[in-house]
Amino acid sequence: MEDLWLQTVSILSATLRTATPLVFAAMAGMFSERSGTIDIGLEGKMLAGAFAAACVAVVTGSAWLALLGAILVGIMMGLLHGLACITYRGNQVVSGVAINIMAAGLTVVLGNAWFGRGGQTPDLAPDARFMTLRPPGWEYAYDIPIIGPVYAFVIGGHNLLVYIAFAAVPIGWWVLYHTRFGLRLRAVGEDPKVVDTAGISVTWLRYRAVIIAGILCGFAGAYLSIAQNAAFSPHMTAGRGFIALAAMVFGKWRPWPAMFACLLFGLLDAIAIRLQGVNFPGIGQVPVEAIQALPYILTVVLLAGFVGRAMAPHALGQPYVKER
Amino acid sequence: MSAASQAALPRWVDIGLMPIVNLIQALLVAGLVVLIIGVNPIDAMRIMAWGAVYDSVAISYTLYYATDFVFTGLAVAVAFHAGLFNIGGEGQAYVAGLGATLAILLLDAYLPGILLIPLGLMAAMVFGAGWAFIPAYLQAYRGSHIVITTIMFNFIAASLMVYIGSDLLRPPGDMLPSSREFGDAAHLPHVHELAALLGLKMPSTPLNLSILWAAACCVFVWIFIWRTRWGYAIRAVGLSPKAAVYAGISPQRVILIAMCLSGALAAGVALNQIIGYHHRLLLDFVAGAGFTGIAVALMGRNHPIGIVLSAVLFGALYQGGAELAFEIPTITRDMIVAMQGLVILFSGALAYMNRPWIARVYAMFNRRAILAEAT
Amino acid sequence: AEPAVVYDAGGKFDKSFNEAAYNGIEKFKKETGSNYLEFEVQADAQREQAFRKMAQRGADPIIGIGFSQESAIKKVAPEFPDIRFVIIDSVVDLPNVQSIVFKEQEGSYLVGVLAALASKTGKVGFVGGMDIPLISRFQCGYSQGAKAANPNVDVLANMTGTTPAAWNDPTRGAELAKGQFDRGVDVVFAAAGGTGTGVYQAAKDAGKLAIGVDSNQNHLQPGTMLTSMLKRVDVAVYETAKAAKESTWKPGVTVLGLAEGGVDWALDEHNKTLITDDMKAKVEAAKADIISGKVKVHDYMSDNSCPI
Amino acid sequence: MPAQPVGNAESPSAATRPAAIELRGIDKSFGAVHANKNVSLTIAKSSIHGIIGENGAGKSTLMSILYGFYTADAGEILINGKPVKIHGSHDAIAAGIGMVHQHFMLVEPFTVLENVMLGAEDGVLLRGGAGKARAELERLARDYGLNVDPDAHISDLPVGEQQRVEILKALFRHCDILILDEPTGVLTPQETDQLFQILRALNARGVTIVLITHKLREILAITDTVSVMRQGEMVATLPTKQATREHLAELMVGRKVRLELDKTKATPGEVRLSVRNLTVVDAKGVKRVDDVGFDLRAGEILGIAGVSGNGQSELLEALSGIRPLSSGGITLCDLEVSPDAPYGPAVVREYGLAHVPEDRLRLGVVTAFPAWESVVLGYHDDEEYNGRILMDRDAMTNACGKLMERFDVRPRDPELRCGNFSGGNQQKLILAREIARQPKVLVVGQPTRGVDIGAIEFIHRQLLALRDAGCAILLVSVELDEVMSLSDRILVMFQGRIVGEVDGDEADERTLGLMMANAHAQADEAA
Numbered sequence A: 001m002e003d004l005w006l007q008t009v010s011i012l013s014a015t016l017r018t019a020t021p022l023v024f025a026a027m028a029g030m031f032s033e034r035s036g037t038i039d040i041g042l043e044g045k046m047l048a049g050a051f052a053a054a055c056v057a058v059v060t061g062s063a064w065l066a067l068l069g070a071i072l073v074g075i076m077m078g079l080l081h082g083l084a085c086i087t088y089r090g091n092q093v094v095s096g097v098a099i100n101i102m103a104a105g106l107t108v109v110l111g112n113a114w115f116g117r118g119g120q121t122p123d124l125a126p127d128a129r130f131m132t133l134r135p136p137g138w139e140y141a142y143d144i145p146i147i148g149p150v151y152a153f154v155i156g157g158h159n160l161l162v163y164i165a166f167a168a169v170p171i172g173w174w175v176l177y178h179t180r181f182g183l184r185l186r187a188v189g190e191d192p193k194v195v196d197t198a199g200i201s202v203t204w205l206r207y208r209a210v211i212i213a214g215i216l217c218g219f220a221g222a223y224l225s226i227a228q229n230a231a232f233s234p235h236m237t238a239g240r241g242f243i244a245l246a247a248m249v250f251g252k253w254r255p256w257p258a259m260f261a262c263l264l265f266g267l268l269d270a271i272a273i274r275l276q277g278v279n280f281p282g283i284g285q286v287p288v289e290a291i292q293a294l295p296y297i298l299t300v301v302l303l304a305g306f307v308g309r310a311m312a313p314h315a316l317g318q319p320y321v322k323e324r
Numbered sequence B: 001m002s003a004a005s006q007a008a009l010p011r012w013v014d015i016g017l018m019p020i021v022n023l024i025q026a027l028l029v030a031g032l033v034v035l036i037i038g039v040n041p042i043d044a045m046r047i048m049a050w051g052a053v054y055d056s057v058a059i060s061y062t063l064y065y066a067t068d069f070v071f072t073g074l075a076v077a078v079a080f081h082a083g084l085f086n087i088g089g090e091g092q093a094y095v096a097g098l099g100a101t102l103a104i105l106l107l108d109a110y111l112p113g114i115l116l117i118p119l120g121l122m123a124a125m126v127f128g129a130g131w132a133f134i135p136a137y138l139q140a141y142r143g144s145h146i147v148i149t150t151i152m153f154n155f156i157a158a159s160l161m162v163y164i165g166s167d168l169l170r171p172p173g174d175m176l177p178s179s180r181e182f183g184d185a186a187h188l189p190h191v192h193e194l195a196a197l198l199g200l201k202m203p204s205t206p207l208n209l210s211i212l213w214a215a216a217c218c219v220f221v222w223i224f225i226w227r228t229r230w231g232y233a234i235r236a237v238g239l240s241p242k243a244a245v246y247a248g249i250s251p252q253r254v255i256l257i258a259m260c261l262s263g264a265l266a267a268g269v270a271l272n273q274i275i276g277y278h279h280r281l282l283l284d285f286v287a288g289a290g291f292t293g294i295a296v297a298l299m300g301r302n303h304p305i306g307i308v309l310s311a312v313l314f315g316a317l318y319q320g321g322a323e324l325a326f327e328i329p330t331i332t333r334d335m336i337v338a339m340q341g342l343v344i345l346f347s348g349a350l351a352y353m354n355r356p357w358i359a360r361v362y363a364m365f366n367r368r369a370i371l372a373e374a375t
Numbered sequence C: 001a002e003p004a005v006v007y008d009a010g011g012k013f014d015k016s017f018n019e020a021a022y023n024g025i026e027k028f029k030k031e032t033g034s035n036y037l038e039f040e041v042q043a044d045a046q047r048e049q050a051f052r053k054m055a056q057r058g059a060d061p062i063i064g065i066g067f068s069q070e071s072a073i074k075k076v077a078p079e080f081p082d083i084r085f086v087i088i089d090s091v092v093d094l095p096n097v098q099s100i101v102f103k104e105q106e107g108s109y110l111v112g113v114l115a116a117l118a119s120k121t122g123k124v125g126f127v128g129g130m131d132i133p134l135i136s137r138f139q140c141g142y143s144q145g146a147k148a149a150n151p152n153v154d155v156l157a158n159m160t161g162t163t164p165a166a167w168n169d170p171t172r173g174a175e176l177a178k179g180q181f182d183r184g185v186d187v188v189f190a191a192a193g194g195t196g197t198g199v200y201q202a203a204k205d206a207g208k209l210a211i212g213v214d215s216n217q218n219h220l221q222p223g224t225m226l227t228s229m230l231k232r233v234d235v236a237v238y239e240t241a242k243a244a245k246e247s248t249w250k251p252g253v254t255v256l257g258l259a260e261g262g263v264d265w266a267l268d269e270h271n272k273t274l275i276t277d278d279m280k281a282k283v284e285a286a287k288a289d290i291i292s293g294k295v296k297v298h299d300y301m302s303d304n305s306c307p308i
Numbered sequence D: 001m002p003a004q005p006v007g008n009a010e011s012p013s014a015a016t017r018p019a020a021i022e023l024r025g026i027d028k029s030f031g032a033v034h035a036n037k038n039v040s041l042t043i044a045k046s047s048i049h050g051i052i053g054e055n056g057a058g059k060s061t062l063m064s065i066l067y068g069f070y071t072a073d074a075g076e077i078l079i080n081g082k083p084v085k086i087h088g089s090h091d092a093i094a095a096g097i098g099m100v101h102q103h104f105m106l107v108e109p110f111t112v113l114e115n116v117m118l119g120a121e122d123g124v125l126l127r128g129g130a131g132k133a134r135a136e137l138e139r140l141a142r143d144y145g146l147n148v149d150p151d152a153h154i155s156d157l158p159v160g161e162q163q164r165v166e167i168l169k170a171l172f173r174h175c176d177i178l179i180l181d182e183p184t185g186v187l188t189p190q191e192t193d194q195l196f197q198i199l200r201a202l203n204a205r206g207v208t209i210v211l212i213t214h215k216l217r218e219i220l221a222i223t224d225t226v227s228v229m230r231q232g233e234m235v236a237t238l239p240t241k242q243a244t245r246e247h248l249a250e251l252m253v254g255r256k257v258r259l260e261l262d263k264t265k266a267t268p269g270e271v272r273l274s275v276r277n278l279t280v281v282d283a284k285g286v287k288r289v290d291d292v293g294f295d296l297r298a299g300e301i302l303g304i305a306g307v308s309g310n311g312q313s314e315l316l317e318a319l320s321g322i323r324p325l326s327s328g329g330i331t332l333c334d335l336e337v338s339p340d341a342p343y344g345p346a347v348v349r350e351y352g353l354a355h356v357p358e359d360r361l362r363l364g365v366v367t368a369f370p371a372w373e374s375v376v377l378g379y380h381d382d383e384e385y386n387g388r389i390l391m392d393r394d395a396m397t398n399a400c401g402k403l404m405e406r407f408d409v410r411p412r413d414p415e416l417r418c419g420n421f422s423g424g425n426q427q428k429l430i431l432a433r434e435i436a437r438q439p440k441v442l443v444v445g446q447p448t449r450g451v452d453i454g455a456i457e458f459i460h461r462q463l464l465a466l467r468d469a470g471c472a473i474l475l476v477s478v479e480l481d482e483v484m485s486l487s488d489r490i491l492v493m494f495q496g497r498i499v500g501e502v503d504g505d506e507a508d509e510r511t512l513g514l515m516m517a518n519a520h521a522q523a524d525e526a527a
Ligand SMILES: Nc1ncnc2c1ncn2[C@@H]1O[C@H](COP(=O)(O)OP(=O)(O)OP(=O)(O)O)[C@@H](O)[C@H]1O
Pocket: A322, A323, A324, D030, D031, D033, D034, D035, D053, D054, D055, D056, D057, D058, D059, D060, D061, D062, D102, D308
């Protein structure tokens, strides 16, 4: 019983940890797509961010500079996406795919060239990372039944970026629905013509959106390489960018639902990890792959309109052209 | 911008010059990267180019890789002609491998290769098409964005195959999650084996007969898209859905046809890798060929001939890249992945960036030419 | 002729299995001064090409690290009958191939003993890499050792995954370790290649103990690395290269256990403070018993099952 | 163009007041289309200035340029006497110009309040601005009777109210020049009158109003001055007092060389197409075609006149199977069509109906196809173009060559991409394709839009020849004299309904013009 509760607590705290990069990336995708620019490139931007963070951390030994580096790289990738999609009105999906593939290749090439180890970066010292923050008196709390562990491991016991991620959701929501920028952003995603005739620059609005997306992807990447782990390893995003995309779609392009989708997917992952190769008396092994595929299946089901319609921003994917 | 990009250029510029310009741009950026990591780009280039062709082994490997890319390139292209972006080639090829494997595991004890291999291929195509059908159906009748659904299906396929590979097909006590080895009847002959029959001595390489299937697919796609009424319908929908509806063509049906064909083409990878080389279901045997297909199709301008050319180019990059990795350890094969990304970026996403200035340059030369004639 | 090494997907700097091989061949290089060729496999299609290439360059012997090389060597070795091939962790029955396998269960048994002795909570953990019989062999030996040292110790075990990616997923490794710590584990043994680094990191972050594998990994996280289960791939590689050079090389299967010094536990300046004399005495005793045959450690792969 | 009597003469009433807006030599082309040709226009301060013109005359373009949505290729703009550079809408807004677009510029899923605030939020945060906006909206509602629920979502509002939001948007930005582009096109007569009251109220407070419309009645009802545009040119500006319906209609349509067609009396045969209580409701739930019924007989041309946007397009689409019926039925030869018996363009073709669409470029051809491929569009399944598996290229190219020959398409090159043919030649190509098969019924939309005189005549002859060959032809066109010179009978459509039928020979511009502008509706309303 006690053990079961500990299990649950452990899974919950793991859920938060695994959901964090998803939340960052999902928010990134939301900002980009709410402005009408499809963002398939989350994965790539996250990966590049993770690599940048690890490199800077190795060189400077400062977690904060590393985070900054990740953000800058994220922004650069975002600007590239903007250049292709907004300025040159290229195919947004193609651009995203290009970014993913480039990131996958370049990170390993550079990493291997700079550090050897087949693309892995050297391990980081604690002060080059965002370490777990223990809530005051957690070790005593541990002994308090039920709530104790919750306090120690679910509420507390995470690194700074985790809290930033979950702060990003209300902030993102507030920006989107309570600021001028947000109003215009939502408008440009629905109908750029309207925004244009209202005397607002469509281009600049959309650029800001992809830049924000870049920043958030930087956070996501940094979390992977210098908070959750102590090094960058090749392809370490392992499809999280696409799960985040799925979560955003699942959340119908809205902050809170997207966050809950991330938590759900995080939970699934946390459970899947723990079930891997564990034999249950009688049942034997559970096919973990099924649980791992669940996020994608759920998203498809949603897209198919079987559980409510996912309404994408109306102008999503269409470059803004005045004169036909 | 629109004016410039609408300026009509002759076809040879569009389908001949542009891709080359894109390639050069990609090569330049890649060269820059190589320079950054302290290797002389010229040397790297030389090693790669040489490594791709220096002897029959290298050439065979180049072609062996190219075979996959022809399949996936065609798959992407066919979807493109219907105005669809099929990112799911990877997953479709992967599941196709399962189809081939199941068919062969069931029958390799009973049938001769002459029957077994075609059956395997057919099963592969059915599975590949089936895996493409679901997203197609959802797009056509439920309006789900096919890009997202095909991405999701890549991941679903991955999980599915891991489960099947490790939990269902893996022989007990075997380390790798893979099926048992196929019986000899199921081995698609390698080119060097045939050469041996003809008395030619060729080193043993993975290059196998699936290259003929690739050629057949090219011819088929070319005929199907440009010579049949179905191809006509596909192109009409792709170029102008409204006109297609006016013409009484059902976009829904076209989407289904195009995507299923796309999946069936991607299945060729299973023929080359599973039946042609590994002779067993291996995890991740597609190894990114599905995504390379996007670059190949973009560079090949969605035409079989262009696709063959760019597929061979990428095959050479892969083979040359392996050589490069041998010669210069600081450069890993991932350089090629980066190259792919750059090609997709320049020939796809940034296509409109080049058009204006190329148009201008072209106009300039044109004027020159005209003046020259005048005098 | 100079020897060649073909590393497995983990890469020669995985701080573990492949790195051990790397150390071995480096040692050989230092001692004999003769150079060597090497290649890190990144895709299955490359393996065969790599071996053939090495052979064409006249490398001898050609040492394949890891069972994944099996099929490639099966294909290439017959083409070059007068070149000597070596495969580690798997058996290829060809006249010009030497197969080297280890009794991982014995080494695992020893670290199992240490884990049980070091654990205060009476719960020890195991994190495996890819879910394959070979790793189950580690797990089974480890559990036997732990139970032998403390019959009512709990062993919590997790596998990282079912694909080769499981060898190189520190994130998951850390997650699994954290999961076990949350459930009271205070000593964890990772037999997971590159994934292990994540486990050790997690142990360090949580102030728990971890046990390394293959190479001596005590230096990775000094102070929280209880010990390492040594699988002397370095020795194997060194020996076979040397044997080839001195033409005492013989094909066939070589099994390296405790007796042959093929597996062992690591004690160095990084962990000596963690190992009490009593622990040391107990584990050395167990070692002696195994060598003398007084204790038989069950091999999972002999019947694909574990008594515990 | 023959110069107009009134020319660009300044009207005295306007001259007395200073100019709010002055446009000089505005010129604008979209690719091959020359939308505005050296247009000059002066609009007096706090006057109501009307601009009329046929479809495609260039009205919207001109206003969009004034509002900074498009930038002119040439010409200058003066506001209140000062030359201003208008690079974007923000400049126009800053200059006090507001515009109610022909196609509303509203964000559908947004609320009224959000739409009004967009671009004029007053501060980085919405809260403060929102409060002020609410208050302002209430004030405007009081002052002008512009009542809308600020929290209603646009998608839930009827078009009439949506338009109010557009006006509110403009007023909220304190515009003193308000442009309305065909505001009444979508309104019921009642809504129209409300709108006009509002406009008068605004005008009384000194707001200059520019009103674009096709409807003579509205011009006469509300404007002080009226300008007429035709084919991108400003052909006249005159005080409304001096203007008569007939005169304006004439200016609008222009004295085109009346084509003397040797048109024989029609000999109508059996009914080929019979439409009963046909109603078509669009996706937005708006009734586009409203209880329309008529019979079309073999060997006659039935013309449908009307200002575009009054349901003709939807009627065409319904008849040709592109758009589903909502209620009523169609009988095409021996094919019975009803809402629940779905049919499509392919079926319709089988039963012998050919369709020349209004939207030539997007429907009629696939611009990227070469001529020979577009020439089989819709007939690509015919055995004459298909072998057992492959399509018969030669057959198609030959057919294309023949048709180009017969219809004098230039350049006579089957390989040329359709997009690269001129408008007129594209049209000939499409006509050729549809006529070639001796259809039982031919439905034609805007057969000569943007086509030069020579081609017009040619096309008209072809249509007549087809009629005499016994084909039943339904002709929809906004070109009055085209309808008149071709049709044996003429139906006039207004707001989806058929408001009158005239015999071809008795029809004259005046009566038709009045019907199209729905002068009768006034009478109805009065009653
Ligand atoms: N964005 C555009 N791109 C290309 N051509 C255009 C564009 N907008 C208008 N045109 C063309 O310019 C010409 C004038 O169009 P405009 O909309 O100004 O006419 P209009 O008088 O407003 O007609 P209507 O009464 O139907 O609104 C038409 O031939 C139209 O096809």
